[in-house]
Amino acid sequence: MNSNQSSIPDTVRPSLGVLNFREGTKRFFELTRYPPSEDIGYFVKHFWMVRWDLSGQPPYLQQVVPNPCVNMVVEKNRTLIYGAAKHKFSRLLEGKDMVFGVKFKPGGFYPFAKRPISRLTGRFIRLESIFNVETESFEEQILSQDSPEKMVELAEALIRRNLPDRDEKVVRINQIIDRIQADRGITKVDQVCDGFQINIRKLQRMFGQYVGVSPKWVIKLYRLQNAAETLDQGRAPDWLDLSLKLGYYDQSHFIRDFRSIIGKTPEEFLTESKETMEH
Known part of the structure; x- marks a missing residue:
């Protein structure tokens, strides 16, 4: 991640499909987005991180409207690449945890996959089916970091090693x-x-x-x-x-x-x- 990059404050960004966005970020979770480096930015829209600490509190069901993007999602024992979904997505937030993600631009994942992205709609695949990496190893590497900037650097390094020609x-x-x-x-x-x-x-x-x-x-x-x-x-x-x-x-x-x-x-x-x- 370039030194001149910084997180994108969500107070000045649209909700981008996160339902009950203002209330959710005020009471239940923290959502931060990070812009990519210039070369990665041709294919990637942004990196994102969701953190929550609901220790001693009831779980919170967060709902997200679908979008026309492929996401690489890194979380404990659930690291996968998700195609665009056509229906609302719900995720139960409980305890204390975090999720890190890479949102590709619409069409930005195709040069990596080199197969119709319609085959991935509403489905998910493992990282190693596209990238030269072992899913569990990459997951452990990302989640062991104590700063989101370092996570972004590691994700960019993986993408850069597999960077396709521009389309x-x-x-x-x-x-x-x-x-x-x-x-x-x-x-x-x-x-x-x-x-x-x-x-x-x-x-x-x-x-x-x-x-x-x-x-x-x-x-x-x-x-x-x-x-x-x-x-x-x-x-x-x-x-x-x-x-x-x-x-x-x-x-x-x-x-x-x-x-x-x-x-x-x-x-x-x-x-x-x-x-x-x-x-």
Whole structure:
């Protein structure tokens, strides 16, 4: 890790899919993200660490909305590489522990894997299936460190030893996904195709090969994540107006998709967010 790199304060970063983010980081866990070195940054979005100390307290169930990224997750006896998931992920935090991770950019893992990332969607693989390393040995090496900066250095060293050639499609994919995430007016794949002058079938093939999920799913994910982050602040919107802004023709389809990604209806999520804030 370069000496000029520092952690990214989460107080000024979006929740990036972590539900009940403000309440969770205030009471139950600490989440820190670390930027990669320049060469690693072509493929890696950031490194992350979650620490918690709930000694003598009840366990806390943390929920995370899926994202179009592959993650290498290092934790005791559970170190694995996870493909993109299409549904909400839940993790029970109990006792005192930590998890360290590497989040690859959308498409950034494909040059390492050299196989369609759609094969990894909703699944996981061991580190040695991609990297020249033994999983248990790397896990012990990372978790024995007392500083996250050293963990990042070790992770970067592993990635650098296996660094593939740069692939221009990774840049293209991230331009597309960044636009989808930033422009809330994008609700259909045709809008992406028009904006980037790309054939829809070519776009779909590229996403299947490099990202593991379809562009349609990515659009739906970020629009519903926008909605969840709004509700997470305890604000009740005009449901019909919100549905229309997200590109839905009626509320029922919006509610169905919201539940498929978030795991509960918008009303249930809003009620839970309000109750969490009150406590």
